[in-house]
Amino acid sequence: MNQLMDTGRRAPAAAPPAMARLRRAITLFFALDGFVFAGWVVRIPAIKEQIHASAGALGLALLGLSVGSVATMLLTGKLCRRYGNHPVTVVTAALLSLSVALPALTRSALQLGLVLLLFGAAYGGLNVAFNAAAVDLAEAVRRPILPSFHAAFSAGGLAGAGLGGLLAPHLSPLWHLLLLTATGLVVTAYGGHILLRTPQPDTGHGSPRDGEDAIPGRGRVPVGRTRLLVTVYGLITLCTAYGEGALADWGSLHLSADLHTGPGAAAAGYAVFALMMTVARMTGTWLLERLGGTPVLVAGGLLAAVGMLVAALSPQLWPVYLGYALTGLGLANVFPVAVGGAGALAGAHGVAVASTLGYSGILLGPPSIGFLTEAYGLPRALTTIAALAAVAALLGRLVRRGRRRATH
Secondary structure (H helix, E strand, O other): OHHHHHHOOOOOOOHHHHHHHHHHHHHHHHHHHHHHHHHHHHHHHHHHHHHHOOHHHHHHHHHHHHHHHHHHHHHHHHHHHHHOOHHHHHHHHHHHHHHHHHHHHHOOHHHHHHHHHHHHHHHHHHHHHHHHHHHHHHHHHHOOOOOHHHHHHHHHHHHHHHHHHHOOOOOOHHHHHHHHHHHHHHHHHHHHHHHHEEEEEEOOOOOOOOEEEEEEEOOOEEEEHHHHHHHHHHHHHHHHHHHHHHHHHHHHHHHHHHHOOHHHHHHHHHHHHHHHHHHHOOOHHHHHHHHHHHHHHHHHHHHHHHHHHHHHHOOOOOHHHHHHHHHHHHHHOOHHHHHHHHHHHHHHHHHHHHHHHHHHHHHHHHHHHHHHHHHHOOHHHHHHHHHHEEEEEHHHHHHHHHHHOOOO
Protein backbone atom coordinates (compact mmCIF):
# COMPACT_ATOMS: atom_id res chain seq x y z
CA MET A 1 0.00 0.00 0.00
CA ASN A 2 2.87 2.37 0.75
CA GLN A 3 4.13 2.62 -2.79
CA LEU A 4 0.65 3.37 -3.98
CA MET A 5 0.08 5.86 -1.20
CA ASP A 6 3.30 7.67 -2.11
CA THR A 7 3.13 7.62 -5.90
CA GLY A 8 -0.30 6.49 -6.95
CA ARG A 9 1.29 4.38 -9.72
CA ARG A 10 0.88 0.78 -8.56
CA ALA A 11 -1.84 -1.25 -10.23
CA PRO A 12 -4.35 -2.57 -7.68
CA ALA A 13 -4.45 -6.26 -6.92
CA ALA A 14 -7.62 -8.22 -7.49
CA ALA A 15 -9.49 -8.87 -4.26
CA PRO A 16 -10.48 -12.52 -3.67
CA PRO A 17 -13.91 -13.28 -2.21
CA ALA A 18 -12.54 -13.53 1.34
CA MET A 19 -11.10 -10.03 1.08
CA ALA A 20 -14.39 -8.69 -0.25
CA ARG A 21 -16.24 -10.23 2.71
CA LEU A 22 -13.73 -8.72 5.11
CA ARG A 23 -14.14 -5.32 3.52
CA ARG A 24 -17.92 -5.45 3.93
CA ALA A 25 -17.61 -6.57 7.55
CA ILE A 26 -15.08 -3.90 8.51
CA THR A 27 -17.20 -1.28 6.72
CA LEU A 28 -20.15 -2.35 8.88
CA PHE A 29 -18.16 -1.78 12.06
CA PHE A 30 -17.08 1.70 10.93
CA ALA A 31 -20.69 2.60 10.13
CA LEU A 32 -21.87 1.13 13.44
CA ASP A 33 -19.34 3.21 15.36
CA GLY A 34 -20.54 6.45 13.77
CA PHE A 35 -24.20 5.47 14.15
CA VAL A 36 -23.97 4.60 17.85
CA PHE A 37 -21.84 7.59 18.79
CA ALA A 38 -24.08 10.07 16.95
CA GLY A 39 -27.15 8.49 18.53
CA TRP A 40 -25.67 9.09 21.96
CA VAL A 41 -24.65 12.68 21.14
CA VAL A 42 -28.18 13.79 20.17
CA ARG A 43 -29.50 12.62 23.55
CA ILE A 44 -26.97 14.56 25.63
CA PRO A 45 -29.43 17.44 26.26
CA ALA A 46 -32.05 14.99 27.55
CA ILE A 47 -29.50 13.23 29.76
CA LYS A 48 -28.40 16.61 31.14
CA GLU A 49 -31.98 17.38 32.10
CA GLN A 50 -32.46 13.90 33.58
CA ILE A 51 -29.50 14.20 35.95
CA HIS A 52 -30.18 17.92 36.70
CA ALA A 53 -26.58 18.83 35.89
CA SER A 54 -25.20 22.31 35.40
CA ALA A 55 -23.20 23.06 32.26
CA GLY A 56 -19.97 22.77 34.22
CA ALA A 57 -20.93 19.46 35.82
CA LEU A 58 -21.97 18.06 32.46
CA GLY A 59 -18.65 19.16 30.95
CA LEU A 60 -16.74 17.30 33.64
CA ALA A 61 -18.89 14.21 33.15
CA LEU A 62 -18.34 14.27 29.40
CA LEU A 63 -14.63 14.40 30.06
CA GLY A 64 -14.97 10.78 31.19
CA LEU A 65 -15.69 9.80 27.58
CA SER A 66 -12.51 11.45 26.37
CA VAL A 67 -10.36 10.09 29.18
CA GLY A 68 -11.65 6.57 28.65
CA SER A 69 -10.95 6.75 24.92
CA VAL A 70 -7.42 8.11 25.11
CA ALA A 71 -6.45 5.88 28.04
CA THR A 72 -7.29 2.67 26.20
CA MET A 73 -6.02 3.39 22.69
CA LEU A 74 -2.38 2.43 23.25
CA LEU A 75 -3.48 -0.57 25.34
CA THR A 76 -5.70 -1.68 22.47
CA GLY A 77 -2.73 -1.59 20.11
CA LYS A 78 -0.97 -4.09 22.39
CA LEU A 79 -4.08 -6.28 22.57
CA CYS A 80 -4.33 -6.28 18.78
CA ARG A 81 -0.73 -7.45 18.45
CA ARG A 82 -1.35 -10.25 20.97
CA TYR A 83 -4.82 -11.48 20.02
CA GLY A 84 -5.34 -10.09 16.51
CA ASN A 85 -7.28 -7.13 15.16
CA HIS A 86 -10.43 -9.09 14.36
CA PRO A 87 -11.25 -10.51 17.83
CA VAL A 88 -10.50 -7.15 19.47
CA THR A 89 -12.78 -5.40 16.98
CA VAL A 90 -15.65 -7.74 17.79
CA VAL A 91 -15.22 -7.51 21.57
CA THR A 92 -14.94 -3.72 21.64
CA ALA A 93 -17.94 -3.33 19.30
CA ALA A 94 -20.02 -5.46 21.66
CA LEU A 95 -18.86 -3.39 24.64
CA LEU A 96 -19.69 -0.18 22.78
CA SER A 97 -23.18 -1.43 21.99
CA LEU A 98 -23.84 -2.50 25.57
CA SER A 99 -22.36 0.58 27.25
CA VAL A 100 -24.22 3.15 25.13
CA ALA A 101 -27.41 2.46 27.12
CA LEU A 102 -25.76 3.06 30.51
CA PRO A 103 -25.94 6.90 30.50
CA ALA A 104 -29.75 6.69 30.44
CA LEU A 105 -29.63 4.81 33.78
CA THR A 106 -27.63 7.47 35.62
CA ARG A 107 -29.06 9.98 38.07
CA SER A 108 -26.06 12.23 38.78
CA ALA A 109 -23.14 13.81 36.97
CA LEU A 110 -20.73 11.55 38.87
CA GLN A 111 -22.55 8.41 37.74
CA LEU A 112 -22.62 9.70 34.18
CA GLY A 113 -18.90 10.38 34.20
CA LEU A 114 -18.15 6.87 35.47
CA VAL A 115 -20.24 5.07 32.86
CA LEU A 116 -18.80 7.32 30.15
CA LEU A 117 -15.35 6.06 31.12
CA LEU A 118 -16.50 2.60 30.05
CA PHE A 119 -18.26 3.87 26.94
CA GLY A 120 -15.17 5.90 26.01
CA ALA A 121 -12.89 2.91 26.55
CA ALA A 122 -15.00 0.82 24.18
CA TYR A 123 -15.16 3.65 21.65
CA GLY A 124 -11.41 4.27 21.69
CA GLY A 125 -10.61 0.56 21.58
CA LEU A 126 -12.91 -0.06 18.64
CA ASN A 127 -11.41 2.85 16.70
CA VAL A 128 -7.91 1.43 17.04
CA ALA A 129 -8.94 -2.17 16.31
CA PHE A 130 -10.97 -1.59 13.17
CA ASN A 131 -8.49 0.95 11.80
CA ALA A 132 -5.72 -1.63 12.27
CA ALA A 133 -7.88 -4.25 10.54
CA ALA A 134 -8.56 -1.81 7.70
CA VAL A 135 -4.85 -1.02 7.28
CA ASP A 136 -4.03 -4.74 7.07
CA LEU A 137 -6.73 -5.29 4.49
CA ALA A 138 -5.59 -2.29 2.42
CA GLU A 139 -2.05 -3.67 2.35
CA ALA A 140 -3.29 -7.14 1.43
CA VAL A 141 -5.34 -5.94 -1.55
CA ARG A 142 -2.74 -3.25 -2.41
CA ARG A 143 -5.31 -0.48 -2.70
CA PRO A 144 -5.70 2.71 -0.60
CA ILE A 145 -9.21 1.85 0.61
CA LEU A 146 -9.09 3.49 4.05
CA PRO A 147 -11.12 6.55 2.98
CA SER A 148 -14.05 4.29 2.08
CA PHE A 149 -14.14 2.97 5.64
CA HIS A 150 -14.06 6.47 7.08
CA ALA A 151 -16.83 7.42 4.67
CA ALA A 152 -18.89 4.64 6.23
CA PHE A 153 -18.18 6.12 9.68
CA SER A 154 -19.33 9.56 8.49
CA ALA A 155 -22.43 8.11 6.83
CA GLY A 156 -23.24 6.15 9.98
CA GLY A 157 -22.91 9.33 12.00
CA LEU A 158 -25.27 11.21 9.70
CA ALA A 159 -27.77 8.35 9.91
CA GLY A 160 -27.49 8.13 13.69
CA ALA A 161 -27.96 11.87 14.13
CA GLY A 162 -30.88 11.96 11.69
CA LEU A 163 -32.65 9.00 13.28
CA GLY A 164 -31.99 10.40 16.73
CA GLY A 165 -33.57 13.68 15.75
CA LEU A 166 -36.68 11.85 14.57
CA LEU A 167 -36.92 9.61 17.64
CA ALA A 168 -36.09 12.17 20.33
CA PRO A 169 -39.60 13.66 20.54
CA HIS A 170 -41.20 10.21 20.81
CA LEU A 171 -38.81 8.01 22.81
CA SER A 172 -37.20 8.48 26.19
CA PRO A 173 -33.38 8.42 26.24
CA LEU A 174 -33.47 4.93 27.77
CA TRP A 175 -35.59 3.39 25.01
CA HIS A 176 -33.66 5.19 22.30
CA LEU A 177 -30.28 4.08 23.64
CA LEU A 178 -31.57 0.53 24.18
CA LEU A 179 -32.55 0.54 20.51
CA LEU A 180 -28.97 1.48 19.70
CA THR A 181 -27.77 -1.38 21.89
CA ALA A 182 -29.97 -3.89 20.10
CA THR A 183 -28.92 -2.61 16.68
CA GLY A 184 -25.27 -2.67 17.66
CA LEU A 185 -25.38 -6.23 18.97
CA VAL A 186 -27.11 -7.48 15.82
CA VAL A 187 -24.55 -5.80 13.56
CA THR A 188 -21.70 -7.03 15.77
CA ALA A 189 -22.98 -10.61 15.63
CA TYR A 190 -23.26 -10.50 11.83
CA GLY A 191 -19.98 -8.70 11.16
CA GLY A 192 -18.17 -10.56 13.92
CA HIS A 193 -19.14 -13.92 12.41
CA ILE A 194 -17.32 -12.89 9.23
CA LEU A 195 -14.28 -11.44 10.99
CA LEU A 196 -13.74 -14.39 13.31
CA ARG A 197 -14.15 -16.97 10.55
CA THR A 198 -11.85 -15.18 8.10
CA PRO A 199 -8.10 -15.23 8.78
CA GLN A 200 -6.41 -11.89 9.23
CA PRO A 201 -4.76 -10.89 5.92
CA ASP A 202 -1.06 -11.60 5.52
CA THR A 203 0.54 -8.24 4.88
CA GLY A 204 3.87 -9.83 4.01
CA HIS A 205 5.94 -7.77 6.40
CA GLY A 206 8.16 -10.63 7.35
CA SER A 207 10.24 -10.58 10.51
CA PRO A 208 12.46 -7.52 10.75
CA ARG A 209 15.98 -7.77 12.09
CA ASP A 210 16.78 -6.49 15.57
CA GLY A 211 16.72 -2.71 15.64
CA GLU A 212 14.79 -2.42 12.38
CA ASP A 213 11.17 -2.19 11.26
CA ALA A 214 9.72 -2.93 7.87
CA ILE A 215 8.11 -0.51 5.48
CA PRO A 216 6.15 -2.84 3.18
CA GLY A 217 7.57 -2.71 -0.30
CA ARG A 218 10.17 -0.09 0.73
CA GLY A 219 12.74 -2.03 2.74
CA ARG A 220 13.93 -1.83 6.35
CA VAL A 221 14.39 1.24 8.50
CA PRO A 222 15.73 1.79 12.03
CA VAL A 223 13.16 1.48 14.79
CA GLY A 224 13.96 5.00 16.01
CA ARG A 225 13.25 6.41 12.57
CA THR A 226 10.00 4.45 12.38
CA ARG A 227 8.85 5.84 15.72
CA LEU A 228 9.64 9.37 14.58
CA LEU A 229 7.68 8.95 11.35
CA VAL A 230 4.72 7.42 13.18
CA THR A 231 4.73 10.36 15.60
CA VAL A 232 4.69 12.82 12.69
CA TYR A 233 1.73 10.97 11.18
CA GLY A 234 0.08 11.24 14.59
CA LEU A 235 0.67 14.99 14.65
CA ILE A 236 -1.03 15.23 11.26
CA THR A 237 -4.09 13.46 12.68
CA LEU A 238 -4.01 15.83 15.66
CA CYS A 239 -4.01 18.89 13.39
CA THR A 240 -6.97 17.67 11.36
CA ALA A 241 -8.96 16.26 14.27
CA TYR A 242 -8.57 19.62 16.02
CA GLY A 243 -10.53 21.15 13.16
CA GLU A 244 -13.22 18.47 13.20
CA GLY A 245 -13.78 18.82 16.93
CA ALA A 246 -13.72 22.61 16.91
CA LEU A 247 -16.15 22.91 14.00
CA ALA A 248 -18.54 20.41 15.57
CA ASP A 249 -18.82 22.54 18.71
CA TRP A 250 -18.31 26.07 17.40
CA GLY A 251 -19.24 26.07 13.70
CA SER A 252 -22.94 26.63 14.23
CA LEU A 253 -22.32 29.15 17.01
CA HIS A 254 -20.20 31.24 14.63
CA LEU A 255 -23.17 31.53 12.28
CA SER A 256 -25.69 32.37 14.98
CA ALA A 257 -23.56 34.66 17.14
CA ASP A 258 -21.38 36.43 14.57
CA LEU A 259 -23.65 36.44 11.50
CA HIS A 260 -26.92 36.53 13.50
CA THR A 261 -28.62 33.70 11.59
CA GLY A 262 -31.56 31.67 12.82
CA PRO A 263 -31.12 28.22 14.40
CA GLY A 264 -31.91 26.38 11.16
CA ALA A 265 -29.33 28.29 9.11
CA ALA A 266 -26.77 27.84 11.88
CA ALA A 267 -27.30 24.08 12.06
CA ALA A 268 -27.04 23.85 8.28
CA GLY A 269 -23.46 25.12 8.45
CA TYR A 270 -22.12 22.06 10.24
CA ALA A 271 -24.35 19.83 8.12
CA VAL A 272 -22.64 21.20 4.99
CA PHE A 273 -19.23 20.44 6.51
CA ALA A 274 -20.21 16.89 7.51
CA LEU A 275 -21.87 16.13 4.17
CA MET A 276 -18.87 17.30 2.14
CA MET A 277 -16.55 15.26 4.33
CA THR A 278 -18.65 12.15 3.70
CA VAL A 279 -18.75 12.74 -0.06
CA ALA A 280 -15.00 13.37 -0.23
CA ARG A 281 -14.25 10.15 1.65
CA MET A 282 -16.42 8.18 -0.74
CA THR A 283 -14.15 9.33 -3.57
CA GLY A 284 -10.95 9.06 -1.50
CA THR A 285 -9.79 5.72 -2.88
CA TRP A 286 -10.23 6.98 -6.44
CA LEU A 287 -8.16 10.07 -5.65
CA LEU A 288 -5.41 8.13 -3.88
CA GLU A 289 -5.06 5.64 -6.71
CA ARG A 290 -4.57 8.45 -9.21
CA LEU A 291 -2.63 11.02 -7.20
CA GLY A 292 -1.01 9.18 -4.31
CA GLY A 293 -1.15 9.82 -0.59
CA THR A 294 1.16 12.79 -0.27
CA PRO A 295 -0.56 14.97 -2.92
CA VAL A 296 -3.98 14.20 -1.41
CA LEU A 297 -2.74 14.95 2.10
CA VAL A 298 -0.95 18.19 1.16
CA ALA A 299 -3.69 19.46 -1.15
CA GLY A 300 -6.34 18.54 1.43
CA GLY A 301 -4.59 20.45 4.18
CA LEU A 302 -4.14 23.54 2.00
CA LEU A 303 -7.75 23.40 0.76
CA ALA A 304 -9.02 23.19 4.34
CA ALA A 305 -6.80 26.10 5.35
CA VAL A 306 -8.19 28.32 2.58
CA GLY A 307 -11.76 27.21 3.24
CA MET A 308 -11.56 27.88 6.96
CA LEU A 309 -10.08 31.32 6.45
CA VAL A 310 -13.02 32.18 4.19
CA ALA A 311 -15.53 30.73 6.69
CA ALA A 312 -14.00 32.47 9.70
CA LEU A 313 -13.52 35.92 8.24
CA SER A 314 -16.42 36.37 5.81
CA PRO A 315 -19.29 38.61 6.99
CA GLN A 316 -21.79 36.97 4.63
CA LEU A 317 -23.67 33.66 5.07
CA TRP A 318 -23.05 31.95 1.73
CA PRO A 319 -19.27 32.41 1.72
CA VAL A 320 -19.25 30.82 5.18
CA TYR A 321 -21.18 27.84 3.82
CA LEU A 322 -18.67 27.63 0.96
CA GLY A 323 -15.79 27.79 3.41
CA TYR A 324 -17.26 25.02 5.56
CA ALA A 325 -17.74 22.89 2.43
CA LEU A 326 -14.12 23.40 1.32
CA THR A 327 -12.90 22.62 4.84
CA GLY A 328 -14.86 19.36 4.86
CA LEU A 329 -13.55 18.39 1.43
CA GLY A 330 -9.99 19.19 2.47
CA LEU A 331 -9.90 17.49 5.87
CA ALA A 332 -11.85 14.40 4.80
CA ASN A 333 -9.01 12.21 3.57
CA VAL A 334 -6.10 13.63 5.56
CA PHE A 335 -6.95 11.58 8.66
CA PRO A 336 -7.33 8.24 6.78
CA VAL A 337 -4.07 8.81 4.87
CA ALA A 338 -2.17 9.61 8.07
CA VAL A 339 -3.60 6.66 10.01
CA GLY A 340 -2.90 4.38 7.06
CA GLY A 341 0.69 5.59 6.85
CA ALA A 342 1.25 5.05 10.58
CA GLY A 343 -0.35 1.62 10.42
CA ALA A 344 1.72 0.56 7.42
CA LEU A 345 4.88 1.53 9.30
CA ALA A 346 4.14 -0.01 12.69
CA GLY A 347 0.93 -2.05 12.45
CA ALA A 348 -1.60 -1.81 15.25
CA HIS A 349 0.84 0.16 17.42
CA GLY A 350 1.17 2.79 14.71
CA VAL A 351 -2.60 3.03 14.40
CA ALA A 352 -2.88 3.37 18.19
CA VAL A 353 -0.33 6.18 18.35
CA ALA A 354 -1.91 8.09 15.46
CA SER A 355 -5.41 7.57 16.86
CA THR A 356 -4.40 8.68 20.35
CA LEU A 357 -2.84 11.89 19.06
CA GLY A 358 -5.80 12.42 16.73
CA TYR A 359 -8.30 12.06 19.53
CA SER A 360 -6.19 14.45 21.59
CA GLY A 361 -6.78 16.97 18.80
CA ILE A 362 -10.52 16.49 19.13
CA LEU A 363 -10.15 17.16 22.87
CA LEU A 364 -7.98 20.24 22.39
CA GLY A 365 -10.07 21.86 19.67
CA PRO A 366 -13.27 22.94 21.46
CA PRO A 367 -11.70 24.29 24.68
CA SER A 368 -8.89 26.01 22.76
CA ILE A 369 -11.42 27.80 20.58
CA GLY A 370 -13.31 28.78 23.73
CA PHE A 371 -10.28 30.34 25.42
CA LEU A 372 -9.20 32.13 22.24
CA THR A 373 -12.74 33.41 21.69
CA GLU A 374 -12.72 35.16 25.05
CA ALA A 375 -9.44 36.87 24.15
CA TYR A 376 -9.79 37.59 20.44
CA GLY A 377 -13.35 36.76 19.35
CA LEU A 378 -14.72 33.64 17.67
CA PRO A 379 -13.85 34.51 14.02
CA ARG A 380 -10.16 34.92 14.86
CA ALA A 381 -10.20 31.85 17.08
CA LEU A 382 -11.52 29.76 14.18
CA THR A 383 -8.53 30.76 12.06
CA THR A 384 -6.45 28.36 14.21
CA ILE A 385 -8.22 25.55 12.35
CA ALA A 386 -6.81 26.96 9.11
CA ALA A 387 -3.34 27.31 10.64
CA LEU A 388 -3.23 23.69 11.83
CA ALA A 389 -4.56 22.43 8.50
CA ALA A 390 -1.64 24.20 6.83
CA VAL A 391 0.73 22.61 9.37
CA ALA A 392 -0.71 19.19 8.47
CA ALA A 393 0.08 19.88 4.80
CA LEU A 394 3.66 20.83 5.69
CA LEU A 395 4.11 17.73 7.85
CA GLY A 396 2.81 15.63 4.97
CA ARG A 397 5.67 16.85 2.80
CA LEU A 398 8.21 16.34 5.56
CA VAL A 399 7.13 12.79 6.37
CA ARG A 400 7.47 11.76 2.73
CA ARG A 401 11.03 13.07 2.64
CA GLY A 402 11.76 11.26 5.88
CA ARG A 403 10.54 7.95 4.48
CA ARG A 404 12.60 8.36 1.34
CA ARG A 405 15.75 9.01 3.37
CA ALA A 406 14.99 6.07 5.66
CA THR A 407 14.85 3.57 2.83
CA HIS A 408 17.77 4.75 0.72
